[in-house]
Amino acid sequence: GAVVSQHPSRVICKSGTSVKIECRSLDFQATTMFWYRQFPKQSLMLMATSNEGSKATYEQGVEKDKFLINHASLTLSTLTVTSAHPEDSSFYICSARVAAYEQYFGPGTRLTVT
Amino acid sequence: KNEVEQSPQNLTAQEGEFITINCSYSVGISALHWLQQHPGGGIVSLFMLSSGKKKHGRLIATINIQEKHSSLHITASHPRDSAVYICAVRDMRFGAGTRLTVKP
Numbered sequence: 001g002a003v004v005s006q007h008p009s010r011v012i013c014k015s016g017t018s019v020k021i022e023c024r025s026l027d028f029q030a031t032t033m034f035w036y037r038q039f040p041k042q043s044l045m046l047m048a049t050s051n052e053g054s055k056a057t058y059e060q061g062v063e064k065d066k067f068l069i070n071h072a073s074l075t076l077s078t079l080t081v082t083s084a085h086p087e088d089s090s091f092y093i094c095s096a097r098v099a100a101y102e103q104y105f106g107p108g109t110r111l112t113v114t
Numbered sequence: 115k116n117e118v119e120q121s122p123q124n125l126t127a128q129e130g131e132f133i134t135i136n137c138s139y140s141v142g143i144s145a146l147h148w149l150q151q152h153p154g155g156g157i158v159s160l161f162m163l164s165s166g167k168k169k170h171g172r173l174i175a176t177i178n179i180q181e182k183h184s185s186l187h188i189t190a191s192h193p194r195d196s197a198v199y200i201c202a203v204r205d206m207r208f209g210a211g212t213r214l215t216v217k218p
Contacts, residue, residue: 038155042210043200043208043209043210043211044157044200044202044208045208046207046208091155093155093157102162103147103159103162104159105149105156105157105158105159106157107155107156107157108155108156108157110155
């Protein structure tokens with residue numbers, strides 16, 4: 001099946017720094033990628049929808065200036081957490097849509113902000 | 115009320131048992147997804163359904179669009195099936211998940 005990778009898988013950073021997470025579709029082109037966040041013992045929450053070559057659409061309550069999303073190509077989307085704080089510590093997951101009903105998930109990135 | 119409701123929240127079964135996880139939703143959808151998340155966090159997409167029934171190995175997923183309900187069944191459950199099972203609709207509105215533990 002189709003593969004979506006994320007890098008890094010784990011990252012620890014200091015409060016106030018920025019962290020970039022990459023999401024790549026390895027063997028297919030994805031016009032749309034999604035970014036999710038999951039806090040411990042909670043379900044995933046959609047943060048934003050990213051279409052290649054256009055600005056991301058953010059869900060209500062998600063700060064677009066804090067969570068910068070770039071979808072520069074059909075195989076790569078990046079999420080940058082700017083000026084990270086401990087409350088941003090979470091599990092970040094991306095997914096890539098191939099067709100209307102085909103969507104594949106990345107393995108996730110665990111961010112810890114100290 | 116959440117757009118996506120799953121039941122049960124937690125489920126413990128003995129190896130070999132038949133398992134059913136239910137998902138009800140309140141919004142119009144074009145497809146429903148069943149996902150599996152293991153303790154390490156990685157997510158695997160099990161099924162995408164827009165109608166009827168799909169089967170993959172010991173897993174079966176069904177959906178009734180009129181009743182806005184879907185079920186995920188696991189036949190001959192095994193400890194390696196222990197995971198959180200999540201249903202999602204529309205642009206990924208997620209249920210809270212069902213934590214399944216299968217004991218040997």
